[in-house]
Every structure is written in C-alpha cells, then in structure tokens.
Amino acid sequence: MRLEQITIKDIARELNVSTSTVSRALKDYPGISDETKRKVKELAEKMDYRPNAIALSLRKSRSFTIGVIIPEVVHFFFSTVISGIEEVAFARGYNVILTQTNEKLVREKSSIATMLSNQIDGVLVSFSKETTDFEHFSNLLAKGFPIVFFDRVPDIDNAITVTVDDYSGAFEATKHLLQQGYRRIAHLSGPSNLKISQERARGYTDALIHHGFTPDPGFIVECNKGTDDEAQKITAEILETFSTKPDAFFANNDMAAVGAMLACKAAGLRVPEDVGIVGFSNWQFCSMIDPSLSSVSQPGFNLGAKATEILLDLIEKKIQLGEYSNSVVLETELLIRKSSVR
Amino acid sequence: MRLEQITIKDIARELNVSTSTVSRALKDYPGISDETKRKVKELAEKMDYRPNAIALSLRKSRSFTIGVIIPEVVHFFFSTVISGIEEVAFARGYNVILTQTNEKLVREKSSIATMLSNQIDGVLVSFSKETTDFEHFSNLLAKGFPIVFFDRVPDIDNAITVTVDDYSGAFEATKHLLQQGYRRIAHLSGPSNLKISQERARGYTDALIHHGFTPDPGFIVECNKGTDDEAQKITAEILETFSTKPDAFFANNDMAAVGAMLACKAAGLRVPEDVGIVGFSNWQFCSMIDPSLSSVSQPGFNLGAKATEILLDLIEKKIQLGEYSNSVVLETELLIRKSSVR
DNA sequence: ATCGTCACCGCAATCGTCTGCATTAATTTT
DNA sequence: AAAATTAATGCAGACGATTGCGGTGACGAT
Structure with a gap:
C-alpha cells in the first residue's frame, strides 16, 4: 500500500x-x-x-518546486542546460519538475497549466518552435509570477531572459571563415520565428558587411528541423542548383553542419580545402568527426545555472523584478577545428 | 506576490x-x-x-508525481530514456520530478529522501556507479513502495527491473568481430560493480568461448569513467605494453570506442583494416565519425516508456507485485558500420 | 492571601479539497 | 392530512503541518 x-x-x-x-x-x-x-x-x-512536504506546501502556498519547460531532452545543449538547472536547484533545496514539449505549442500550454495546478514556485521556459504568441505566459508575467526564459526567449520587454550571445558567436564564426579566405559563405539558418535564429543570421550578415561584403539574401537558407538529414538534402540541392556555389557553410547548429559536410563530401568536395564549415553548439561529436568540426560553443550548464539562480532569487524575493538587467547574455566561444582551416 | x-x-x-x-x-x-x-x-x-493539486495530494495521499533518479542527464542514452519516461507519464497525467546523482551515492540517498517527503507515488531508478549496497531502496521495497529499476539495476530478487539485453548485444558484437576475421579482441569494460558492465563482459567472453577461443582475462581492461580521453590513454597503453597486441576493441560504450579509435589512429593503425572497433549505445555521432562506428543500439526511449508503464500500473494497482515477470529485457541491435568491416 | 511574572504548553484555525452523514424542502403515497 | 419517500444541499471532519493566542501551574513578591 x-x-x-x-x-x-x-x-x-x-x-x-x-x-x-x-x-x-x-x-x-x-x-x-x-x-x-x-x-x-x-x-x-x-x-x-x-x-510531509505536501502539507507544508499547502500551508505555506509554496512548493519548493520549479518547473522546466523545454523543447526536447534528447539534445546535447538542452541536456547540459538541464544539468545546470538541476544542480543549482538541488543545492538550494528545490525540486525540478520537467516537461518536454516536443516543439508543440499545445503541450507547452498544457504543461504550464498542470504545473500551476501543482503550485510550482516559478518556471524556466524555452519555447517550442511553434510558439509565436506569448499570451499563455504574458498574463502570468502580469500577475508577477516568477518566470525566467532561457535560450529561446520572447521578444517582449518585461520578460527576464538568459541567453547566450548568439549574435557575436555567429559574427565570430563568419569572420573566421572570411579570414580563412572563404568568400561565398552560405548560412543554413534555423526557424525564422526563433530569436536565436534571427540573431545568428544577423551576426552572419553583419560580419559580412563589416568586412566589406554584400550579403546575398539567397545565401541564407532555412533548415527548419535542424537535422543532419534535412541539411544534407538542402545542401545537396544548393550545390546543384545555385549558379554561384558557396565555398563555405555556417550552420545554425552542429547537426546541420554535419549534414552539410556529408553533402559536400558526397559532391566530391573536400573539407576544408574546397569548402569550409562551422557549426553551432559544440556538441560532443564535434571533436570526433573527420574533419573535426569548428563550432561555436554555448555555455549550456552555466546558462541553466544562471537562469535558475535568477529564478530562485526572484522567488525568494532576494531581488525584485527589474533589479537585474532584464536580459543576461552569456558569452559564446568559437572553437576552431579542422573543418574551417585551410 | x-x-x-x-x-x-x-x-x-x-x-x-x-x-x-x-x-x-x-x-x-x-x-x-x-x-x-x-x-x-x-x-x-x-x-x-x-x-489545487497540492490540496488534492494531501487529501488523497497521492501526488500524481513520479520521481526519476538518474546518474547524469548529459548522456545520450539517458536522455532518450528520460524522453520515453516523460512521454508516458505525461500521457497518463503524471508529473516527473527529475534528479541526477552525478554518480554520487549521497545524492542518490538525499534525492530519494526529498522525493519521499514530497509524497511521490513511485520512483524510477538507475544506480550511480558508487552504489554497491541497496539498503536505501530495500526497505522501501519491503514496505511495498512502487519502484522500478532500469538499466543499472540491483541484483536482488524481488526488484522489478527493465533492462536492455546487454549480454546478447555484447555477444553479437563480439561474434561479428570474429566473423570479420579479428582474432585478438580486447574488451574495454565498464565499472565492474555495475551489472550492465558484467553482462557485457559476459557476452563478450561467452562469444569467444562459443566460437572456440579461449578468453584472456588480461584482454578485459576496465575503463571506469567511460570518457573518450580515458579510453584513449588506456588504449595507447595497451598498444604499447601488451606483448600480443589486440586487433580489435569491443568497448563498453561509444565514447570509449571513439577513444580507442583515436588511440589506434595515433599509433598509425588503420581502422578497420588493422583494427576493428565496436561500441555500445549507438550515440548519434556514430554515423558521423570517420570511419563510422559500429555499435550496439539500445532502445532508450522504449526502455523509459516501458519502465514508466510498469511503474504506473503498479501505482494504480492495475498489476500486483510479481504479476509481471520481475525483469523485462528489451532487445538490442547490432548496427554494423565501417569501423568493424574489412 | 493575593497578584504578577514567567516558562511551558495546548487549542483551534488555517491552507484547498473531498465525503460520510445529516438536514431541509419538495413531492408522492396512503 | 399525515406520513413516507426523494432530491438537493450543507455541516463538519479529515489530510499534515504551522502559529497566534490563550491557558495552566509554579514561584516569588507584596
């Protein structure tokens, strides 16, 4: 019993x-x-x-539990973020309730609903790709409910966000490719409704401009799913159909970069001699593939940890809304490996 | 407020x-x-x-929450398991509280304590590497508290366990290497206190015997941490010091396999021509590295899903203890890629 | 003998929901 | 018209812990 x-x-x-x-x-x-x-x-x-923690929760209207809403768990970056979240939460005596949305808006909504019903003290959110309006969060925000957004964040003023510096990561990656002598750099971008995708694309574009090149909008191709298969097909198509062929790819994520690499190899191009490739996220496999993949590393663990610290500070009223600068941006680092050095 | x-x-x-x-x-x-x-x-x-779910929990002494205790989140296999767990739990209206032990026994103990204090309805457990006695679980089991162990399971009779068929996966992998003509197959094993490590080593040994070879205990080398760095060092040492050099490595996990591959390459050996390599877990990167890595795939998602189904059935008294055969074993599959085919 | 002080402790309400057992009013039966 | 039945609802206690307030007894002071 x-x-x-x-x-x-x-x-x-x-x-x-x-x-x-x-x-x-x-x-x-x-x-x-x-x-x-x-x-x-x-x-x-x-x-x-x-x-009995339940009785305590009822009495105090506090559950010492925070919710985490994340697109998917099976993702190197997100799993490191979870690890950071879990670490800080545990250290400060909080439980972590986890749900993944599988990139579905309905699950995002129902998750937040059951979490509220469970009297969570606050929530950490990274949006699904489907999420375009933020109504289900904005009324919570208005009521002063503690929410910290991370990585995939909304573009509204009063939200507290923790992100990595996607812009400068993309800028540095593109700059590096230019410095290596690549001239026709294509960008395999992410879903355009995500701010991170926009920022990375913006960093790419600005780097080109900054170095005196004129960005060609046609060289930004959206890879929505972000899988290697998808990127492989898209890259193959690019190599076939484009009149001016790219001589480098800066991908929105590492899986897409690998897809591009495979497509290039299949087309008889050598990496990095003929084509340079840089990814984003620095998945574990970057150093294991051949040629090893240059990538922009994101401090996932720190991001999770920082977001959780802010959330718990908010919950415990150690800080007030607006005391932190609303957005915390963690630095990214370009890790140069073989795929982009000739 | x-x-x-x-x-x-x-x-x-x-x-x-x-x-x-x-x-x-x-x-x-x-x-x-x-x-x-x-x-x-x-x-x-x-x-x-x-x-108010909290009030309901108090009233009913049921929280509709299950706990998950896992060694680490940043691990391809475990993250797929979590995904399976989350999926089934969500579908059946349960919350998932997650804690990672970082392979520490003390955290395992304190996690289970706070979870109990939070009136969870049941718990899914995969042991830390440090766990050698099961006292903190056995008295719960004795009281009839619903626990399902997965992957890393205890060796006691009355525990319900869900595992993958490590033995036959290892057996098949070793058999495959033998069939490819490799004769001096070394095994980079995992921590010997884990049953999964034992099973994999047993499968390896039995495959050798079954094909008429005499296993050499010295050819089983423990890689405790399971990182690529560790395996690389150990493999390099093996290649240097062993009088009879191995011509193949069957690794307890993919990271170790990659480490072995790197060490072999560094030693001037060609994979798969000179040395065959097979890993375990089928991490995403297996198909992305060069040469692509043969590996035994474990159905992580299904394992998580199945374990959760059993746990929820137990909780909801749809089944009684002992109604299921105590241990469920899911099939593994050997995926043959380039690293082991000559 | 009366009062005040102090240390120690218990009563009862509270958090939000559920549920066995009344209670009330309306309706039907005799 | 009185009694019995039925339908609709309310009361109060419970789940486990906390906490403001009041109560009890011992003791010393007057």
Whole structure:
C-alpha cells in the first residue's frame, strides 16, 4: 500500500504532548523546554520522521518546486542546460519538475497549466518552435509570477531572459571563415520565428558587411528541423542548383553542419580545402568527426545555472523584478577545428 | 506576490452555495441539480478555476508525481530514456520530478529522501556507479513502495527491473568481430560493480568461448569513467605494453570506442583494416565519425516508456507485485558500420 | 492571601479539497 | 392530512503541518 509515513501526530501521541509542541520542538522554537525538545527530537529520529512536504506546501502556498519547460531532452545543449538547472536547484533545496514539449505549442500550454495546478514556485521556459504568441505566459508575467526564459526567449520587454550571445558567436564564426579566405559563405539558418535564429543570421550578415561584403539574401537558407538529414538534402540541392556555389557553410547548429559536410563530401568536395564549415553548439561529436568540426560553443550548464539562480532569487524575493538587467547574455566561444582551416 | 489562484471557496461564495456542492458539481456527482451543476461549471470556467493539486495530494495521499533518479542527464542514452519516461507519464497525467546523482551515492540517498517527503507515488531508478549496497531502496521495497529499476539495476530478487539485453548485444558484437576475421579482441569494460558492465563482459567472453577461443582475462581492461580521453590513454597503453597486441576493441560504450579509435589512429593503425572497433549505445555521432562506428543500439526511449508503464500500473494497482515477470529485457541491435568491416 | 511574572504548553484555525452523514424542502403515497 | 419517500444541499471532519493566542501551574513578591 501507500507508504505509511510517520507524522507529527504519531510523535505527539507517543509522547503525550500536543502536535504544536512537537512542531515547535523540532524547529527549536523558544518556549519549549530543553527536556521536551530532546525527547521529541530523539523520537523523531528513532521513528524516522520526515515532514510531509505536501502539507507544508499547502500551508505555506509554496512548493519548493520549479518547473522546466523545454523543447526536447534528447539534445546535447538542452541536456547540459538541464544539468545546470538541476544542480543549482538541488543545492538550494528545490525540486525540478520537467516537461518536454516536443516543439508543440499545445503541450507547452498544457504543461504550464498542470504545473500551476501543482503550485510550482516559478518556471524556466524555452519555447517550442511553434510558439509565436506569448499570451499563455504574458498574463502570468502580469500577475508577477516568477518566470525566467532561457535560450529561446520572447521578444517582449518585461520578460527576464538568459541567453547566450548568439549574435557575436555567429559574427565570430563568419569572420573566421572570411579570414580563412572563404568568400561565398552560405548560412543554413534555423526557424525564422526563433530569436536565436534571427540573431545568428544577423551576426552572419553583419560580419559580412563589416568586412566589406554584400550579403546575398539567397545565401541564407532555412533548415527548419535542424537535422543532419534535412541539411544534407538542402545542401545537396544548393550545390546543384545555385549558379554561384558557396565555398563555405555556417550552420545554425552542429547537426546541420554535419549534414552539410556529408553533402559536400558526397559532391566530391573536400573539407576544408574546397569548402569550409562551422557549426553551432559544440556538441560532443564535434571533436570526433573527420574533419573535426569548428563550432561555436554555448555555455549550456552555466546558462541553466544562471537562469535558475535568477529564478530562485526572484522567488525568494532576494531581488525584485527589474533589479537585474532584464536580459543576461552569456558569452559564446568559437572553437576552431579542422573543418574551417585551410 | 504569489499567484492568487481561484479556489472552490470563491466559486461557492459567489454562488451562495457550499464548497461541497461546488466540489460535487464539478465532478458530476449525483444528487446535484443540473441547474446548479451548470452554474458552477460556467463560473468555474469563467473564473479560470484550476484545482489545487497540492490540496488534492494531501487529501488523497497521492501526488500524481513520479520521481526519476538518474546518474547524469548529459548522456545520450539517458536522455532518450528520460524522453520515453516523460512521454508516458505525461500521457497518463503524471508529473516527473527529475534528479541526477552525478554518480554520487549521497545524492542518490538525499534525492530519494526529498522525493519521499514530497509524497511521490513511485520512483524510477538507475544506480550511480558508487552504489554497491541497496539498503536505501530495500526497505522501501519491503514496505511495498512502487519502484522500478532500469538499466543499472540491483541484483536482488524481488526488484522489478527493465533492462536492455546487454549480454546478447555484447555477444553479437563480439561474434561479428570474429566473423570479420579479428582474432585478438580486447574488451574495454565498464565499472565492474555495475551489472550492465558484467553482462557485457559476459557476452563478450561467452562469444569467444562459443566460437572456440579461449578468453584472456588480461584482454578485459576496465575503463571506469567511460570518457573518450580515458579510453584513449588506456588504449595507447595497451598498444604499447601488451606483448600480443589486440586487433580489435569491443568497448563498453561509444565514447570509449571513439577513444580507442583515436588511440589506434595515433599509433598509425588503420581502422578497420588493422583494427576493428565496436561500441555500445549507438550515440548519434556514430554515423558521423570517420570511419563510422559500429555499435550496439539500445532502445532508450522504449526502455523509459516501458519502465514508466510498469511503474504506473503498479501505482494504480492495475498489476500486483510479481504479476509481471520481475525483469523485462528489451532487445538490442547490432548496427554494423565501417569501423568493424574489412 | 493575593497578584504578577514567567516558562511551558495546548487549542483551534488555517491552507484547498473531498465525503460520510445529516438536514431541509419538495413531492408522492396512503 | 399525515406520513413516507426523494432530491438537493450543507455541516463538519479529515489530510499534515504551522502559529497566534490563550491557558495552566509554579514561584516569588507584596
């Protein structure tokens, strides 16, 4: 059957005192004799008493639980973020309820609903690709409910966001390709409704302009799913149909970069001699493939940790809304490997 | 401030009825007039009422939450398992509380403690590498608390376990290497206290015996951490110091396999011509590296899903302890790629 | 003998929901 | 018209813990 947990009542009965006394004794309240405290604590220890967190939550309207809404768990970057979240939450005594949306808006909505019903103290959110309006969050924000957005963030003013510097990561990657002598750099972009995709595309474009080149909008091709298969097909198509062929690819993510690399190899092009490739996220496999893949590394763990710290500070009122600059941006780092150096 | 949720009291006050009536009306209990039901439901809808799951948990001693204790999140296999868990739990209306132990026993213990304190209905567990005694679980099991172990499971009779067929995966992998003509196959094993490591080593050994070879215990080398760096060092050492050099490596996991591959390449050996390599887990990168890595794929998603189904069935008393055969074993599949075919 | 002080402790309400057992009013039966 | 039945609803206690407030007894002071 259900686990029969020891309650404060059991201790009270055993000791012939009231539950109030037990409660206060356990918490070292004044007004309880040392003798009583000792007896209560001893018995509690002996009976292996553990406070019922549910009852506490009800009483305090606090659950010491935070929710995490994430597009998908099976994703190197997101899993490192989760790891960071979990680490900080655990250290500060909070539980983590996790749901993945599988990039579906309906699941995002229903997840937030059941989480609220479970009285979570706050929530960390990274949007699904489908999410274009933020209504289901904005009314929560308006009520002052603690929300911190990370990575995939909304473009509204009063939201607290933690992101990585996608713009400068993309800028540096593109600049690096230019410095290596690549001239016709294509960009395999992500879904255009995501701010991160926009930022990366903007970094790419600005880097070109900054170095005196004129960006060709046709050289930005959207890879919506972000899988290697998709990118492979798209790249193959580009290599076939474009009149001016790209001599480098800057991909929105590493999977797409690998897809591009495979397509190039299949087309008889050598990487990095004929074509340079740079990815984004620095998945584990980057250093394991041949040629090893240059990539922009995102501090996933730190991002998760930082977002959680801010959220918990908000929850515990250590900071007020607006005290932090609303958006925290963590630095990215371009890791240069073989795929982009000739 | 904290989110001011609408309660049934608010609805009751507004409608001049008792909370009991509201509660029953919302649940379509008999004995409530259709008129009242309609009014209550309408107002509940209008006020955006959501039942307080915490209060329900307290009342029912059920939280509709399951706990997941996992060594680490940033791990391809485990993240797919989590995905499977989350999927089934969500579909059946359960929340998932996640904690990672980072392979530490103390965190395993404290995680289970706070989870119990949060009145979880059951728990899914994969052990940390440090865990050698199961006391912190066995007394829970004795009390009939629903626990399902997966992947890294204890070796006790009354525990329900869901695993993949490590033995036959290892057997097939080794057999495949033998069939390709490799004769001096070394095994980079995992921590010997984990049953999965033992099973894989056993499959390896049995395959050798089955094909008429005498296993050399010295050819089983433990890679405790399971990282590519560690495996690279160990493999390099093997290649240097062993009098009979291995001509193939069957690794306990893919990271180790990659490490071995790198070490072989560094030693001037060609893969697969001089040395064959097979990994375990079929991480995403297997098909992306050069040469592509043969590996035993584990059905992570299915494993998570199956374990969760069993757990929820247990919780909901759809099945009794012992009704399932205590251990469910899912099939593995050897995926043959270039690293082991000459 | 009466009062005040102090240490120690218990009562009861509370958080939001559910539910067994009344209670009330309306309706039907005799 | 009185009694019995039925339908609709309310009361109150429970789940486990916390906490403001009031109560009890011992003790010393007056």
